[in-house]
Amino acid sequence: MTPSASTLGRRLRPTPVIVLLTLIYLAGVIGIALPVHDHFIRLTPLTLLASLGLAMAFHPGPRKPLWGYVGLCYVVGFVAEAIGTSTGLLFGDYTYGHVLGPTLWHTPLIIGVNWALLLYCLNVVVQRVLPGLSRPLKGGVGAALMVALDILIEPVAIRHEMWTWGETIVPLSNYIGWFLVSLPVSILFHYLFERVRNPVAIAVALLMAGFFAALTLLGV
Template sequence: MASLFRNSSMLGFLPAPVQQPEGMAIAVLSILYAVGVVGVLLPIHPDFIFLTPLNVLISVSVMLGFHQRWTSRFVAYLGICFVVGFGAEVYGVQTGRLFGAYTYGEVLGIKVFETPLLIGVNWVLVTYSAAAAVGAVFPKLPRLAGSALAAVSMVLLDVLIEPDAIQYGFWTWDNGNVPMQNYLGWFLIALPLQLLLGAWIGRVKSNVAAALFILQGLFFALI
């Protein structure tokens, strides 16, 4: 993926930082999310929100395209993150015990056990990008503290997501309100994933992933 942004010979009209691969990727993602905000807020088309899966898949592809060291351990971690995140959501949907009683709508695409497969991808996206954002803002933070802060950041992002998710039909809560149990459940899943990421991969250094986490927060704050 990163190679797609390396040929900047015809982009001399752009500011120097944007001509760099990471700068170009961040610019593209910024445009993608800006279009998303406009498309959701303006009545361009009632089905615009159903492009959400495409947005998530593009985001995670660009993000992982800039990961520097692809090792078997990193690939294994991505698999674990997907399985744990998706499995937790399946358990939550089926039992109501982890996050509270909720049901997924049709916006997020194909479901298995009443849970969109995209949710597993989103756990990978949010976990990795949160770690990168914390690492970028607090580069000297000890690893354990960084993992804990990244997990808290994931919960705070979910606080922003919840009202929009309910409004646009991503999911619904059985009693109409988001229970505090949801945020506790998020933290209980996010923290082990962040600790494992730190132990196996080390500090995540990616300006693209860090920017992506911020873009997600801005997107859900604005819509």
């Protein structure tokens, strides 16, 4: 990370960054709901990258453990998805469309960023809301939140052809797979980091949930 990026969280207050992110996600909801939705949905990779970068910028503490953890989450998420798309194991029979950008082994490169973003932000939420739990239990709650958010994501992602399932409904194996893949890296988060106070990460988690919930309610 460059010195300017590593000190962003110190030089800026979180409030204007949260406002900026809120406007980005709100623009996404409005843009997708309008006839020009194709242009907006294809900005998904940029939104994920911006969200992860800003959340990391406001992480308190040393940078190296954070980079190591985010890198691990990327690799775990991408490899799990690549295995899933190639074999049908872990999640079920599904294929990705072209919305999420360039692919490797039939898997969008950006999907690892999505895993890293969700794992980091949702486990920050767990530490904030449930500080008294043991580390393994916190990790379990973090993995459960991953599954809960995926339940919100699936209808929107399918409708906009981010990915398609070989079955008429999303199989239960998808949610079981999400939990099992998320659990060890969620537990690891709470061994690496304690008492993380990152309002931007919490805001991203809430904005993502609100984004997909709004699109589901609007039916778009």
